[in-house]
Amino acid sequence: MSYPSDSPIRIAVLSPGSHAHEYLIPCLEMSRLANIVALTSRNPDRRAQLARQFPGADVADDWRSVIERDDVDAVLVASTPDVHGEVARAALALGTPVFLEKPPALSVRDAKALAALEQETRTPAFVGFNFRFCWALAKLAEWSRDWTLESLRVRFVSSKPTQPMWGLDSVASSSLFAVGVHAIDLALHLFDDVPTRTSVVVPHRGSATMSVGLEFGGAGAAVLELGNHCNRFEFDVEAVYSGGIVVRIRGMRHIEIMGAEAPTFDRKESTVLEASPLLPGFMLGGYEQAVASFIQSCRGASLSASPLSRFVPTAATIEEIARLGA
16 A cells, blocks of 8 residues: 555554653654554553553554554554564554564574565565664765675673573573674674674573674674673674775764775874764664654555565574574
């Protein structure tokens, strides 16, 4: 379905938790091209709270009845992976576009099944890898359009999880799917390739703290520092391009570019960009841009910029890292 330029798409938000309220719902509320028409929760107190917060929307306890409604054009779900997969299968079968928080699946087999349904129905499905769309990486994409990436270092660590999640058998696997998945997806996204060789160094067997090496044939390599050993979330990137151009990103707000062929005034200088301190977290972290991209794919009835098919090699890489680090 396509929409007139001034007509918003009608979105149902399924099982919204604190993450959706902090990062995703604000993006929908500020968009003139989206309108929240329904929300769901199995918790009666939560439904009452949603009804007060969104008086113009319907609030239901069963997401299945909501996605079948004629006045719902697309759905957004930020729940657990089993719910993500169940919602995706039902929505895609109906031809309803769906935004899924990561991860949409916990195995390559399940990821492939969802991707096959996405391709079969030609319905937009968007996996919420917001860091692809964040302010700093958008700037990097502008600069690096004509450069060749040779090496990448990513530090992506936090204080969570501290126990197994989602039915997985270890904290290490849970950490990979819950947090490390972003860094792994980012490496595959920036190299636009799948790794030909993977290596893992862990301080002890089963540790969630690990150094992961990904080799992309003769195209380059990435080193990822992952784990739950930091008392807060930290995200740092160093990308080295042909010609000795180096780009460093610290905490999503700070970008530095240097090197003999970098666009600076002198070879010994570097160019530094700082994001505005007024930029809210959901915009700085790429959520607004990700949601806007999803809405655009819904309006044009086209496959999304973050499709389920792109998650399959990420899931395969996670499984290989988990196997090597076990």
